[in-house]
Amino acid sequence: MAVSTPVFVAIDGPAGSGKSSVSKAVARTLGYGYLDTGAAYRALAWLVLENGVDKDDADAVIRTLDDFDYFIATDPDAYVVRVGQTDVTDAIREPRVSAAVSAIARVPAVRAHLVQLFRRIAAGVDAPGVVVEGRDITTVVAPDAPVRILLTASEEARMARRSAELQDDAAATAGAELKKRDQADSRVVDFLNAAEGVTTVDSTELNFAETVDAVIAVIADTQSPVS
Numbered sequence: 001m002a003v004s005t006p007v008f009v010a011i012d013g014p015a016g017s018g019k020s021s022v023s024k025a026v027a028r029t030l031g032y033g034y035l036d037t038g039a040a041y042r043a044l045a046w047l048v049l050e051n052g053v054d055k056d057d058a059d060a061v062i063r064t065l066d067d068f069d070y071f072i073a074t075d076p077d078a079y080v081v082r083v084g085q086t087d088v089t090d091a092i093r094e095p096r097v098s099a100a101v102s103a104i105a106r107v108p109a110v111r112a113h114l115v116q117l118f119r120r121i122a123a124g125v126d127a128p129g130v131v132v133e134g135r136d137i138t139t140v141v142a143p144d145a146p147v148r149i150l151l152t153a154s155e156e157a158r159m160a161r162r163s164a165e166l167q168d169d170a171a172a173t174a175g176a177e178l179k180k181r182d183q184a185d186s187r188v189v190d191f192l193n194a195a196e197g198v199t200t201v202d203s204t205e206l207n208f209a210e211t212v213d214a215v216i217a218v219i220a221d222t223q224s225p226v227s
């Protein structure tokens with residue numbers, strides 16, 4: 001009996017473009033696994049802060065990888081992130097972690113380490129497919145993936161969606177934080193322009209359900225036999 005390889009769906013995009021929420025919904029609908037790669041950069045940033053390490057000291061950040069015992073669930077209905085025995089699912093979303101993460105993500109040795117980790121986790125997913133989202137999935141982690149999507153939306157739409165999740169002061173600063181993080185991150189990887197062969201899904205004028213449908217349509221297109 002032929003064993004089919006799980007479908008690798010690679011999704012990149014800027015902050016607030018809907019990568020995690022849309023990818024999770026797509027994975028749930030298709031019965032696929034879901035891998036949030038940003039969570040690993042955030043979890044490492046959390047550990048750096050927790051250990052009192054200077055986030056701008058690349059050598060010290062690299063040494064922190066030795067203690068980085070990372071776990072992430074790939075079931076879209078049971079999302080959890082742990083470092084050692086500590087559940088950091090909520091802690092890695094704190095503003096202090098968001099503010100530190102770009103400094104960690106720009107260290108080449110950190111990126112190389114995590115790229116290998118993502119490939120191993122994705123390969124271990126026991127499902128017909130896996131949706132992997134981040135910034136460099138279509139270009140570095142899985143440039144040969146059968147489905148590669150750049151999920152984007154205008155900066156205004158992304159800022160408005162992120163602010164709508166928050167209240168008062170946090171909502172007011174969310175837009176500025178998102179812009180600053182994108183500026184820092186885009187100096188390291190290009191997730192604003194689709195690489196060759198990558199399909200752009202622009203959700204600026206789409207609601208959430210329409211965006212999920214648009215991504216599923218791209219996946220279906222690549223699965224349908226060429227006549």
Ligand SMILES: Nc1ncnc2c1ncn2[C@@H]1O[C@H](COP(=O)(O)OP(=O)(O)OP(=O)(O)O)[C@@H](O)[C@H]1O
Pocket residue numbers: 013014015016017018019020021022038161162165203206207208209211
């Ligand atoms: N098409 C859409 N229409 C309306 N809201 C949307 C749409 N897509 C995503 N959202 C909402 O936008 C917000 C940001 O989405 P999400 O957190 O998934 O983005 P992200 O790209 O993973 O961000 P980050 O990189 O900062 O983690 C969420 O509240 C999500 O529900």
Ligand SMILES: Nc1ccn([C@@H]2O[C@H](COP(=O)(O)O)[C@@H](O)[C@H]2O)c(=O)n1
Pocket residue numbers: 015037038039041042101102105133134135136137181185
């Ligand atoms: N493939 C990736 C994914 C993420 N990053 C860095 O992690 C930060 C947090 O990612 P979110 O998706 O949770 O927003 C992000 O700002 C990047 O610095 C990355 O470099 N590559």
